[in-house]
Amino acid sequence: MVGDESDPPPTTCPECGVGCQLTRGPDPDRARGRKGPANPDGRLCRRGATTFGRPPEAERLRRPRVRRDGELTPVSWETAMAAAAEGLADARDATGPDSLAFLGAPRCTNEENYLLQKLARLCGTNNVDNRARLCHDQTARALADRLGWPASTNGLDGLRSADVILVVGANPAARQPMAFDSFVRPAVRDGATLVHLDPVGNETTRLADVHLAPRPGTDALLLDHLSARVDARGGVAESFVADRTRDADRYREELTALERGDAAAVAGVDDAAVDRVAELLCERDRTAAVVGTGIDGQPPVSAPDALLNLLLLTGNVGRPGTGLYVFRGLVNEQGATDAGCVPDKLPGHVSVTDADARERVGSVWGVDPPKRPGLDAKALVGAFGDAVRAALVVGENPAVSKRPDEWLDRRLGGLDTLVLVDAAETATTPYADVVLPAATGVEKRGTVTNLDRTVQRVRPVRDPPGDARPDFEVLRELGSRLTAPAQFDFDGPDEAFDELADVSPAYAGLSVGETKSSRQWPGDAGSTLYEDGFETADGRARFVGVQPPVDAGDDDGLRLVSVGRANDDAATRGERDRVRIHPDDAAARDVATGETVAVTDGETVVEAVAETTDDVRRGTAVMHAAIADPLERRGDPNVAVRPLRSAPATQE
Ligand SMILES: Nc1nc2c(c(=O)[nH]1)N[C@H]1C(S)=C(S)[C@@H](COP(=O)(O)OP(=O)(O)OC[C@H]3O[C@@H](n4cnc5c(=O)[nH]c(N)nc54)[C@H](O)[C@@H]3O)O[C@H]1N2
Numbered sequence: 001m002v003g004d005e006s007d008p009p010p011t012t013c014p015e016c017g018v019g020c021q022l023t024r025g026p027d028p029d030r031a032r033g034r035k036g037p038a039n040p041d042g043r044l045c046r047r048g049a050t051t052f053g054r055p056p057e058a059e060r061l062r063r064p065r066v067r068r069d070g071e072l073t074p075v076s077w078e079t080a081m082a083a084a085a086e087g088l089a090d091a092r093d094a095t096g097p098d099s100l101a102f103l104g105a106p107r108c109t110n111e112e113n114y115l116l117q118k119l120a121r122l123c124g125t126n127n128v129d130n131r132a133r134l135c136h137d138q139t140a141r142a143l144a145d146r147l148g149w150p151a152s153t154n155g156l157d158g159l160r161s162a163d164v165i166l167v168v169g170a171n172p173a174a175r176q177p178m179a180f181d182s183f184v185r186p187a188v189r190d191g192a193t194l195v196h197l198d199p200v201g202n203e204t205t206r207l208a209d210v211h212l213a214p215r216p217g218t219d220a221l222l223l224d225h226l227s228a229r230v231d232a233r234g235g236v237a238e239s240f241v242a243d244r245t246r247d248a249d250r251y252r253e254e255l256t257a258l259e260r261g262d263a264a265a266v267a268g269v270d271d272a273a274v275d276r277v278a279e280l281l282c283e284r285d286r287t288a289a290v291v292g293t294g295i296d297g298q299p300p301v302s303a304p305d306a307l308l309n310l311l312l313l314t315g316n317v318g319r320p321g322t323g324l325y326v327f328r329g330l331v332n333e334q335g336a337t338d339a340g341c342v343p344d345k346l347p348g349h350v351s352v353t354d355a356d357a358r359e360r361v362g363s364v365w366g367v368d369p370p371k372r373p374g375l376d377a378k379a380l381v382g383a384f385g386d387a388v389r390a391a392l393v394v395g396e397n398p399a400v401s402k403r404p405d406e407w408l409d410r411r412l413g414g415l416d417t418l419v420l421v422d423a424a425e426t427a428t429t430p431y432a433d434v435v436l437p438a439a440t441g442v443e444k445r446g447t448v449t450n451l452d453r454t455v456q457r458v459r460p461v462r463d464p465p466g467d468a469r470p471d472f473e474v475l476r477e478l479g480s481r482l483t484a485p486a487q488f489d490f491d492g493p494d495e496a497f498d499e500l501a502d503v504s505p506a507y508a509g510l511s512v513g514e515t516k517s518s519r520q521w522p523g524d525a526g527s528t529l530y531e532d533g534f535e536t537a538d539g540r541a542r543f544v545g546v547q548p549p550v551d552a553g554d555d556d557g558l559r560l561v562s563v564g565r566a567n568d569d570a571a572t573r574g575e576r577d578r579v580r581i582h583p584d585d586a587a588a589r590d591v592a593t594g595e596t597v598a599v600t601d602g603e604t605v606v607e608a609v610a611e612t613t614d615d616v617r618r619g620t621a622v623m624h625a626a627i628a629d630p631l632e633r634r635g636d637p638n639v640a641v642r643p644l645r646s647a648p649a650t651q652e
Pocket residue numbers: 016047132135168169170171172174175176197198199200202215216217218219292293294295298328329330561562563564565567568569570571
């Protein structure tokens with residue numbers, strides 16, 4: 001790391017998955033950037049620079065509390081830990097280990113995540129997950145199943161040498177600003193072409209040469225269509241496809257059956273623009289793709305699989321300047337899954353159903369982990385009060401949800417014991433039986449893994465308020481109270497990291513010492529994965545078939561697109577309050593910019609300020625997740641937008 005000797009040592013920004021380096025500066029409220037692999041210029045985005053104020057001082061938890069006579073009452077740590085352990089143990093003893101749920105931790109370190117899943121598994125259950133993971137689940141599964149690892153294939157610096165950067169369902173210019181500014185922007189300045197594939201134009205589109213705005217949910221079709229156009233133009237990387245992939249013939253046959261006009265019409269895009277992108281993919285040597293939350297979760301189709309087909313077909317995997325980047329959200333979303341906070345995966349992404357893997361982990365843990373996969377985060381909350389009787393929730397706020405309030409109230413209220421470890425008071429706190437105050441990412445020690453697999457140090461740059469403690473200490477203590485104490489007898493995070501590296505094939509060979517500078521997993525692969533072969537049984541990457549046709553939706557209504565994250569405390573008021581629609585759709589509904597409108601799915605009504613803009617494709621209504629959530633509950637993507645004018649006093 002670079003910097004003055006007098007500077008406090010750098011830590012990793014806890015605000016997003018980019019993993020910029022920062023430290024304390026002269027102004028206690030402002031973080032100062034330090035050069036790191038993700039922010040080589042040493043700059044920070046606004047969110048990173050203001051991290052010390054998040055969560056706000058006034059909302060921080062300072063004392064452990066236990067519910068007594070209905071009230072959360074301040075108690076000593078000893079009393080709180082005893083109550084937490086007792087509640088979890090009671091449920092396990094009465095209704096079995098699978099009546100426990102362990103949730104959260106992408107805001108926590110690798111070591112904390114390792115302890116959380118070890119605690120779950122030594123308690124006898126694989127019910128451990130976090131919901132942030134689910135936002136990128138299809139992408140991660142496509143990567144793991146077909147290439148080997150559920151992670152970005154290349155390092156961020158690889159984007160600098162891309163000729164085409166295809167951003168799909170993401171807004172990195174606003175959501176991962178330093179990754180965008182440090183790698184995408186300079187690449188474009190040096191001649192790379194940015195293609196944005198998103199129904200909504202956003203900050204990222206401003207730098208794009210081509211914007212394809214498909215109907216929401218039609219990405220798989222559009223991407224298959226692109227592959228068909230590439231194939232028709234003779235742009236297939238034939239020797240790569242022959243030597244390094246399989247099932248290409250079947251896929252290419254299916255592509256020829258795609259009706260060109262139909263595909264473009266269903267996706268609602270201009271076929272000439274599709275041809276332009278196909279031409280770019282054929283003519284330029286290196287294409288890299290960046291994906292966000294918008295491409296994921298479009299069942300029954302898997303858009304990430306279609307994107308991976310396109311990259312494989314054009315030979316754009318396994319070389320610098322190519323590949324698929326998962327632009328994850330929370331600081332340690334990647335690390336949480338690497339460490340095994342996944343209901344069907346042990347540390348290092350090995351399946352819980354793999355007997356050899358269980359035995360290998362069991363030889364370190366003294367007892368084999370359970371073999372039956374657990375429930376995912378969504379299913380676990382859905383089982384609260386039924387099959388699940390007690391939950392340990394570490395840095396997650398399940399009360400903010402797309403589910404109806406009454407449903408949530410019943411679920412969260414239905415647990416016998418809810419133990420919450422959080423840095424701040426949240427909407428979930430009122431349901432808790434035990435609340436434990438946590439130190440945040442700038443107040444603790446360990447490592448986190450960013451969105452390009454770089455493992456970096458977290459160091460305390462200030463003290464936690466009141467009696468708040470690092471999650472590591474809480475989990476270590478719970479582990480020794482609930483399971484074999486020797487299994488949680490870690491001196492500190494470094495020892496836990498060593499054990500993680502020991503049991504995890506992803507982190508094998510990594511030492512804590514190396515993370516002082518920063519190292520990418522796995523092993524010696526360096527920043528570009530799969531240069532010599534894929535991590536699959538036969539070393540080849542598989543094509544998957546063309547996806548079934550999609551229902552493009554109802555053209556009468558507007559299709560709701562939500563952007564951002566409900567829990568984003570930094571979203572500006574303007575961003576949160578708006579519904580953005582195309583001027584034609586506004587005119588058809590007699591809606592003007594700036595006026596208050598009702599957005600409704602027929603049941604729920606949300607008021608918003610209309611903004612008309614041709615950034616938004618016709619037939620869509622774009623809202624921030626903070627206000628769109630209630631509309632997403634029924635799973636009906638169509639909404640109506642109508643003026644909410646109070647009738648004027650004198651009407652003609
Ligand atoms: N400032 C700030 N930055 C953040 C966060 C924050 O709260 N504040 N949160 C972090 C977190 S946790 C996350 S997960 C990331 C999120 O990062 P992103 O996923 O980049 O966030 P969004 O802005 O919601 O972008 C999603 C995009 O998908 C598009 N989309 C929606 N439906 C479809 C579709 O069917 N097809 C296609 N192609 N696109 C579609 C939307 O129009 C939108 O532009 O941001 C991280 N960064």
